Amino acid sequence: MSDSMTTEQVDQLIGRTVRDSDFRERLLADPATVLADEGYPVDANVVSKIEDAQNHVIGAVSTSFNLVAGVPDDGDATPG
Amino acid sequence: MTPDQIRSLYDDGYAARYDAWFLLTPDHGFQEKMRIELFTLQLLTRGVSAWLDVACGTGFFLKHGRSHGNLTVTGLDLSPAMLARAREANPDAELIEGDFLESHQALEGRFGLVSSLWGAYGLQQSLDDVFQLIDNLTRWTAPGGTVFMPVFMPERFVALQESGELMAGVTLDEPDGSAWTYLEPDGKCHSRVLAPPVGLLSERFSQAFERVSIEPYPPAPGVPMAALIARNRH
Numbered sequence: 342m343s344d345s346m347t348t349e350q351v352d353q354l355i356g357r358t359v360r361d362s363d364f365r366e367r368l369l370a371d372p373a374t375v376l377a378d379e380g381y382p383v384d385a386n387v388v389s390k391i392e393d394a395q396n397h398v399i400g401a402v403s404t405s406f407n408l409v410a411g412v413p414d415d416g417d418a419t420p421g
Numbered sequence: 422m423t424p425d426q427i428r429s430l431y432d433d434g435y436a437a438r439y440d441a442w443f444l445l446t447p448d449h450g451f452q453e454k455m456r457i458e459l460f461t462l463q464l465l466t467r468g469v470s471a472w473l474d475v476a477c478g479t480g481f482f483l484k485h486g487r488s489h490g491n492l493t494v495t496g497l498d499l500s501p502a503m504l505a506r507a508r509e510a511n512p513d514a515e516l517i518e519g520d521f522l523e524s525h526q527a528l529e530g531r532f533g534l535v536s537s538l539w540g541a542y543g544l545q546q547s548l549d550d551v552f553q554l555i556d557n558l559t560r561w562t563a564p565g566g567t568v569f570m571p572v573f574m575p576e577r578f579v580a581l582q583e584s585g586e587l588m589a590g591v592t593l594d595e596p597d598g599s600a601w602t603y604l605e606p607d608g609k610c611h612s613r614v615l616a617p618p619v620g621l622l623s624e625r626f627s628q629a630f631e632r633v634s635i636e637p638y639p640p641a642p643g644v645p646m647a648a649l650i651a652r653n654r655h
Contacts, residue, residue: 352634352652355464359457359636359648369460386467390488394463397485 344382450641462486476541480507577645
């Protein structure tokens with residue numbers, strides 16, 4: 342079971358991740374713990390999307406650097 | 422800049438190096454900016470069934486910003502060279518070559534999320550054109566939907582100039598930072614890019630959305646921007 346986040350809470354979260362690099366890195370590293378510590382509902386769907394976002398960012402950078410370097414894209418942006 | 426000037430600027434060579442120069446490089450805070458925007462898109466596409474990226478360029482964000490596989494993605498761009506890259510990256514996307522100042526009736530009210538990234542609005546010739554773009558983004562957004570449009574922060578351009586930290590090649594055309602030019606090392610020129618006060622842009626969105634938030638990106642000696650997010654279109 343998990344609590345749902347409202348759109349306003351998601352917007353607060355986006356806002357803080359935009360302006361606060363340290364918070365963003367902590368959140369990406371361990372979303373469930375950071376959400377709980379910061380008083381947000383631990384919404385399993387949001388946690389999953391944050392984890393996906395982290396994987397996509399890593400995958401995007403990796404894939405795109407490979408493309409720039411001439412390595413064929415396997416079409417999958419996520420690592421592993 | 423005119424549409425022909427923009428098409429000439431964003432040619433095949435430019436499209437080939439675009440992601441490396443403007444998205445992936447850690448220089449000027451560009452990679453961190455890309456990371457912020459991908460993260461934001463991942464959360465904003467949650468619960469959305471259709472996303473339109475206006476001035477989609479190489480399609481990098483359409484490819485990597487999706488949070489789920491059931492999302493229908495559409496891109497609109499003026500440059501055939503950039504769209505060719507976008508097609509390679511997003512074979513499932515509807516990609517439209519066209520001017521975002523035109524009405525594109527077929528797009529009206531279709532999208533839960535409409536984005537326009539990397540300051541494409543600044544390449545217009547007047548503030549009226551920027552307002553026309555905002556009105557189009559609004560019309561293409563479904564009722565209850567969201568617009569995400571990162572915006573330039575003119576006052577930070579001025580602060581960077583005063584501290585001698587303006588990015589190499591960038592010069593201010595107006596002392597208040599409301600227009601600037603970027604001459605690239607290879608001679609490509611973004612001439613007189615518009616950076617109207619953020620409050621003017623926010624106010625325009627506020628006429629059609631329940632709320633508009635502005636979140637400045639962390640300070641970086643590159644191109645100072647903030648995330649503008651307009652929520653819940655009337």
